[in-house]
Amino acid sequence: MIEENIQRFDIRDYLRTHLFPHFMCPGCGHGIALRALLWAIHELGISKDKLAIISGIGCSGRTGAYIDAHTIHTTHGRPLAYATGLKLARPDLEVIVITGDGDCLAIGGNHLIHACRRNLNLTCLMLNNETYGMTGGQVSPTTSNDRFTTTTPLGNYEPVFDACALAIGAGASLVGREITMHVTALKDLMKEGISHQGFSFLEILSDCTEIYGRKNELGESAEMVLSQKANYRSDSYGNQVDEPFKPRDITTGILAKNDRVEYLDACHQHKMSKLQKAMNT
């Protein structure tokens, strides 16, 4: 059914249209993910003045620059660190981090686990296209086994990193995963993540069509989007994230959700209890 009662969503209201057409390759899944994000923001009614997008380096990092809101294009692997600082200084802003698989898991892995541990009210979108697309297609922590990249000419043999399992283990209070083919489900998941009080980590399985797809003969863009379905399992199949290294056997939906106390709340409570103690003595 087509949405009827909400105000019409025109994505151009949320874009810096003078920068278009964007730099991404034809059929790149990051564009679909960007639409889902802006659609979620539209449906949540978040004003562009209250929205801050922090992005790192890589193809995913560039997507942030196209959003007509407060955006910071930061250093490689550090968007979560910048976002933490921004959220502490301006808790009134809705801070969303757009990062990639290499950005978030390889060079920025430490920032990710500590952001999960602190549980600050941030939303981290990890656009996982399994490769470093911007620099020519090198192997990344999430590259599937036997895939060819410029640095693995005989196929990748390293174990594949399950980012969601890492985030759950590190204590993120909402962890989810979705594929770009399910745009509406992706939008709903993003809405859930943005409105969640606490750190929400969402892994979005995107396609690198021109570099990764071409090298591995995964077909044209439409075939790549369709093939996401082949590896997909709905969350009803089972939500267990029990093995850290899995083949591409994807569970989607919300994988973990808890009510761990949010960082700023915890900070406030701690301060009040110390003040109380000081008053009593």
Added chain:
Amino acid sequence: MVAMSESNMINAQTDESLKEAPLQEITTNVLIVGVGGQGVIMLSKVLAALCQEQGFDVKQSEVHGMAKRGGSVFSHVRFGKKVFSPTIPQGNADILVALEWAEGLRWLSYLNPEKGVFIADTQRIVPPFACRDRRRYATSGYVQESVEEVINQVPNSSAMDAVAMAKELGVPKAANTILLGALSTTLDFEVDNWKSIIARFVPPKTVEANLMAFDTGREWIDNFDKQTQLENSVTAVTSPLEIWPVEQNQAVVEINAAWCKSCDICVKFCPERCLALDSQQIATLIKPEACTGCRVCERLCPDFAINIHTPAVN
């Protein structure tokens, strides 16, 4: 749909000759129809168990299972001193209970044309095959007969909005029990007997709600007045499907050629195959009349080159 074939008329006449015999001597035929998930089988089980308890010979036969949720389901219940055949011949049903509007009309030919009682729920469950045209406001293949037309043609008929009544009671699933209440007024059984059987068949937590629904159905039938129903039902049946012509609601596809990168996703994903790449490898709309405005292309376009404008609904 109400018209009877010749052979049915003969059946009806033989039935006429038995009119004077006491209830136990002749077989009473109740046909309960609906779609999967509404509780047709549960109704017939209650009725069959009750008749059995009262010492009648009962035969019940049903079609279910293949129907899944939303498919056609029917159940024949026959009871009397001795029942020989498990199914009701066409034109011989004494009572036809329809839990869904179109199903009721589908089985009307089984109803005894003179003294048959028709109790219907006006709830409409449109099957997927009735609306294969996916454009907005396309006319559906669902029955077009309005409630008043049918009620006028069929003697002893009554149509209620049992789902709305059940919702009012706070138990939307008990619509079938409301119809059972209406059915109970046409058969000579004690109310307490009905209630004890219902309590045995419904889930333990919903016994109270179902008994309430049963009373509501009985009350409704007692207060039923055909004339007021006809006046009230006029607004209920005008479907929006018939008001809007399709042409005025055609979706408009706006393609921004400067942003298109010829990735082909929209062309390959369009369920109506109405997009194609032109000589410049830019997506173009080749069959505007086939577009249903489903927005698959708009949502999967990674370059935001497609915008769909559908007319506002109100």
